[in-house]
Amino acid sequence: MTAASSLLPPTRCAHPRPGCDISPPRDADRRGNGYRCQARTPAPRRLLPLPQDRVIRAAPVSALADGSGAGAFEEEEEYEKADSEKLAVTVVTGFLGSGKTTLVNYILREQHGKRICVIENEFGAALVKENLSSAEEVISMDNGCACCTVRGDLVRALTQLKDRKDSFDLVLLETTGLADPAPILATFTQNWTISNNYRIDGVLCLTFPRPFLDLSCQVRPEGTVNEAVQQVAFADRVLLNKLDLVDKGELGAVKTLIQEVNAFAELIECQQSRVPVDKLMDMNAFSMERFQEEIAEYDLEEDAAAEECTDEQEGAREGQKAKKRKHDISGVGSFALQSEHALDSQLFNRFMVQLLQRKKEDLYRSKGVLCFEGEGDAKYIFQGVHEQIQFEQSNTKWVEGEPRVSKVVFIGRDLDREEIEAAFRTCIVHAQTAHPH
């Protein structure tokens, strides 16, 4: 059975909200691309800073970002290892803001006795991160998407890690929210060193109903993939997260849609990415055979050669690659804004609400670490997922001597950086108007 048979498109828009009048457009294809949703999105929710649970992000490990490990593509192993000798890898996918990091943190905090290495991939501008303190090691790849631009980095990181693989029981590979999982999974079959040292234990896909219904309806250019649909299609377990934000109608609709896209995956409903750990570990769930046809399109050696080829060769290569499906993230970009002066919390709140009113369809994700005027040494974490915005007080405080730099990352389609930056600057409390901390 190949994946193609499990990638049936939805036969109708499953969106239950008013304003959505979908019928399959003529360019809808077998991957579920081609359905456009016109449902109205509710107005942004206004949430003031809440002194709640902390949110933790990964700390970068610079040692593996230094480009060493080149030659990974050529390295040969002596003998073919049994699966029991290989290090298990769990791939965590899911669209921007679906709860991947919340899941990784949850797994790290649970008592399972496993020594875990986390590989984190951020799309675009890196955010100030907090420690995933219970991980044995964290590898951070911040310069692009592991499915395309930093696929070589993933190979190098795994190749370096394999010499220390006995120090770990599991690798958690958290992809970016925009990643197509197919080329990432292909990496584990096409490189001898990697396939001989690692085995994919399972692919988890976090999703939450409203955006998944919207995203799966989006029309994509011919020959490109809809990453939200791909993420579900390649999953062994789909974690339907954020149940607190969904009504019964939407839940039923999204379940039907997910089962149409991937009838093999186990569907698990959850909140705050909390699922019994035995559902997440020792899964032995992933079958390369099921996806052989899909991942064969993503030739790792071709990618490696592309890193070295000349302009003329590139022209010839383009012709050969014409049929390969592309990961289309054209127009999607990210940037970070920062301020060394404290921000006015009310003005920042208003800035975000106004931004979301204008750009709620295009602003996929925003997140940041903030220093608010008048809040003493309290450090705030800001999380925005589509129109949901939320502030939380971090478990760590600004410490003596630490620069109190507020930094916010925006990820979205066709965002006007200058305009957003100008509005952001109005939230800064300048030294002459600042109240003492």
Ligand SMILES: Nc1nc2c(ncn2[C@@H]2O[C@H](COP(=O)(O)OP(=O)(O)OP(=O)(O)O)[C@@H](O)[C@H]2O)c(=O)[nH]1
């Ligand atoms: N309301 C609600 N919020 C949740 C739930 N699970 C996670 N969140 C929040 O959703 C936001 C995004 O969660 P993350 O875990 O950072 O999502 P992510 O998929 O890692 O995000 P990216 O890495 O940017 O793609 C955070 O503010 C979480 O606290 C849930 O079940 N309900």
